[in-house]
Amino acid sequence: xxxxxxxxxxxxxxxxxxxxxxxxxxxxxxxxxxxxxxxxxxxxxxxxxxxxxxxxxxxxxxxxxxxxxxxxxxxxxxxxxxxxxxxxxxxxxxxxxxxxxxxxxxxxxxxxxxxxxxxxxxxxxxxxxxxxxxxxxxxxxxxxxxxxxxxxxxxxxxxxxxxxxxxxxxxxxxxxxxxxxxxxxxxxxxxxxxxxxxxxxxxxxxxxxxxxxxxxxxxxxxxxxxxxxxxxxxxxxxxxxxxxxxxxxxxxxxxxxxxxxxxxxxx
Ligand code: SAM
Numbered sequence: 001x002x003x004x005x006x007x008x009x010x011x012x013x014x015x016x017x018x019x020x021x022x023x024x025x026x027x028x029x030x031x032x033x034x035x036x037x038x039x040x041x042x043x044x045x046x047x048x049x050x051x052x053x054x055x056x057x058x059x060x061x062x063x064x065x066x067x068x069x070x071x072x073x074x075x076x077x078x079x080x081x082x083x084x085x086x087x088x089x090x091x092x093x094x095x096x097x098x099x100x101x102x103x104x105x106x107x108x109x110x111x112x113x114x115x116x117x118x119x120x121x122x123x124x125x126x127x128x129x130x131x132x133x134x135x136x137x138x139x140x141x142x143x144x145x146x147x148x149x150x151x152x153x154x155x156x157x158x159x160x161x162x163x164x165x166x167x168x169x170x171x172x173x174x175x176x177x178x179x180x181x182x183x184x185x186x187x188x189x190x191x192x193x194x195x196x197x198x199x200x201x202x203x204x205x206x207x208x209x210x211x212x213x214x215x216x217x218x219x220x221x222x223x224x225x226x227x228x229x230x231x232x233x234x235x236x237x238x239x240x241x242x243x244x245x246x247x248x249x250x251x252x253x254x255x256x257x258x259x260x261x262x263x264x265x266x267x
Pocket of ligand 1: 009010011015038039040042045059061062065084085086087103106109
């Protein structure tokens with residue numbers, strides 16, 4: 001395939017066959033699982049996956065690449081190409097059992113894409129992504145760590161996140177400026193402590209990390225008072241990065257419950 005990489009689409013194509021094989025080996029799936037690949041590009045992962053599975057769904061924004069890929073894969077298997085922005089893609093609209101989502105993600109949209117996937121979690125069996133190493137480190141970070149932040153809490157509230165291995169920039173053309181990592185994300189089902197209201201949860205986490213150097217009492221001012229923190233068992237002098245994912249869920253669920261109680265009493 002001939003193609004000039006487009007920077008605006010975060011195009012860095014994998015060419016290292018050892019890495020490609022290593023990724024394919026981690027995407028273990030039986031033939032009944034439907035796989036959706038995000039950003040197939042020139043097919044580095046698509047072709048071996050299609051050979052193994054016989055059919056595959058891919059979401060690609062670049063029309064030229066999609067056309068070339070369709071021709072190349074014609075005799076390999078059934079390739080459903082969704083030519084569109086993956087941020088608009090309805091993962092749960094495929095009308096199938098749970099899906100496995102994989103891909104070497106475009107760096108420029110990896111965070112909004114993760115949030116989009118978090119809203120589609122009920123139809124996702126598992127996810128396996130290659131992303132900027134720094135983003136993977138943030139996703140997997142534990143409390144009391146500099147990398148621990150909003151992304152860690154939001155992803156880990158829904159998924160078990162596991163970093164698999166790093167990939168050096170030389171595995172791609174053009175060579176990116178940063179290192180990459182593979183990450184595995186598995187939805188927590190059944191959830192041990194589910195979030196009651198995603199909107200409240202997201203608001204609490206966002207506000208806490210907006211001013212991460214402040215104590216949690218100060219950063220959540222206006223939303224939560226000291227008495228609430230005490231009720232939930234959170235020490236008010238801690239900072240956002242000291243609270244566990246379970247602490248954030250407890251806090252947001254407490255706010256949700258008291259809000260509902262107040263509404264009931266008023267009604
Ligand atoms: N999978 C190929 C590989 O490993 O060589 C290409 C990976 S490249 C890092 C990212 C791919 O995602 C490109 O093909 C790019 O065109 C596509 N892409 C970028 N933004 C996208 C978007 N918003 N929606 C769908 N695909 C997108």
